[in-house]
Amino acid sequence: MDFSMTPGTFLFEAWQARFSLLNGLSVTIGSSAITIVLATLLGILVGITLAYGWWPLRLLARLYVDFMRGIPVLVLILFTYYGLALFGINVPAFWAGVIALSAFATAHVAENLRGAVQSVPAGQMEAAKSIGLRFDQRLRYVIIPQAFRRMLPPWVNTGLEVVKGTTLLSVIGVVELLLASQQVMARNYLIIDFYLLAGAMYLAVNFALAQLGGMLERRFSYLRY
């Protein structure tokens, strides 16, 4: 890399492209954040259905989770993108991508939650029953808080998968960080440099996410049994 500040050198071109790249980065972070929030909320619902649901619902949830885990995310994204358009639902590519990614991540959160909830000893549920807590209260005050710590590591993992998965939105034309970088390269041909820069940015985002996960884990490390 040439680090002098003249046209055609990396630093110069990177400075020129700063807005495009930051824009791409913000799309990556934005779509990841929305997906993670959606998938966490829906995943909790589906996961609780998996663990405690009335059996037809449980079967449905199980089918959903297994389907989502058997189909490549890219196929989900393309299917959603073309499929929604077909039914006259004109959502921007960004939202089609976020929906597909969320559907995928929901399955992972759900399976993770089911495992965590079922790893809480049965006696906890019984003790919670015996003081008269209702089902929703037992989950909220007794089971979920205990499952929480066990859920954290795989949840962070899902988050990392989501961030990485947002690159697939570039395939349907969403200008996230990867596509933004490629558009920059198309102007200046600094292919290696800008892939490395994009890589460094993904590293930074994922590192931050992993740190956050580590922090949460330490914060809740008093949950020992």
Add this chain to the structure above:
Amino acid sequence: MVEQVLLRAIGVRKSFGALEVLKGIDLEVRQGQVVSLIGASGSGKTTFLRCVNMLEEHDAGDILLDGDPIGYRVEGGKRRRMSETAVSAQRARIGMVFQQFNLFPHLTAEENVMLGLTKVLGKTKAEARDIAGHWLGKVGLEARRGHYPYQLSGGQQQRVAMARAVAMEPRLLLFDEVTSALDPELVAEVLQVMKALAESGMTMLVVSHEMLFVRDVSHHVVFMDQGKVAQAGSPAEVFGNPESERLRSFLGRFHGFF
């Protein structure tokens, strides 16, 4: 004076698959009484207690608390399972202490006691804290109110579990071998608390292998054998005059005490 009947079981049956564990249990617990269930391992003591608290559903017979059937309503001659909310409300009137303590590990001793007070009985945090403090004091653990379960010994955990159960002011307290998971030197402190509770007039249904405790504290002893009540009566009658060979051999295992 004869106290009124608080809990009455009539012909309670329960099977797990093909295995019939309870074969028609009849039993009464009067207000303020301590009734002990004794019997060999596998005779169905735990299962019966769990049915009383609806941790298991019995298949037939009735369990009445204050005359109301537990876990179901009778409508037009048919049994109907109660709603989740109604079952929970009934459970709040019955406390249970478990062999494995089952304290909530993510809550402090005080919070363990407060949870039911605030969420089930709708007390304010401040009220609940006072009540928790009172009962933790009664079991000798006021100084440990901020400790998490893993910071407490087994005996202390079990005493917190008792405080958690009594603080709800239940009509009836169930104890299932609450000293069995404890190191021998910790048994006495837990039995001490149970004895104090009994003396304060709490109605208790106790499963225990602590025969000295059973003999000294119970008003009534029920010997269960293979899913049935084989003999019931005052401690003096049951221990002094065992009718069946099985009760004699069961008691024989504890002969050091008698």
Add this chain to the structure above:
Amino acid sequence: MINYHFDWSVIARNMDRFLAALGLGLGLAVISLAIGCVLGLAVAYARVSPRRWLSGPAWFYVELIRCMPLLLLIFFIYFGLPEFGIYFMDKTQSFVLTLSLYAAAYMSEVFRAGLASIPKQYVEAAKAIGMRPWQRQRYVVLPVMFRITLPAISNNLISLFKDTSLAAAIAVPELTFLARQVNANTFRVMEVWLTASAMYLATAYLLATLLRLVERRYASIR
């Protein structure tokens, strides 16, 4: 949905192409897993090595790859290597290289955990009968580890198989690429994507079942 009329004839006509594309994806996954296992084993040994100059870079490699989006790696190697004067690879070879390097990072974690979980007595018993260090690895540690890690290897194969869909981004004619192509040419959106999804799902399921059989076979000769 209201006015959509299914017409499966497009699929029927192209079934041979769909199957060939599926086969290609499966092949890519298997080759990448094989190369990834060999590389991953080397990386795993490097990571548990007491020599810092080995374990350090190995750690860095694994963490780096696991933080990188696969698609970025695919593009970087496909478009980047020629910048370094490496021209001889076609897009399929380039993709296999990428997926292998990617798999190596994940497999090394699997093997590292496997190595760590092997009971010490095994190695000591092998020492006691006079085996040399590499013999201990070859005849005792590796076979045991292989059995322990078989389920994880299976899971990785299925993941890699799904990852081959990304080869579509550099026009490797596997299933996702073909589906997109047929979709663009015929506009039979539902049929095409339902077929592709079903084929991925069925293959993943079959693989899982098959691998479970293999696992059971090995479990029985423990």
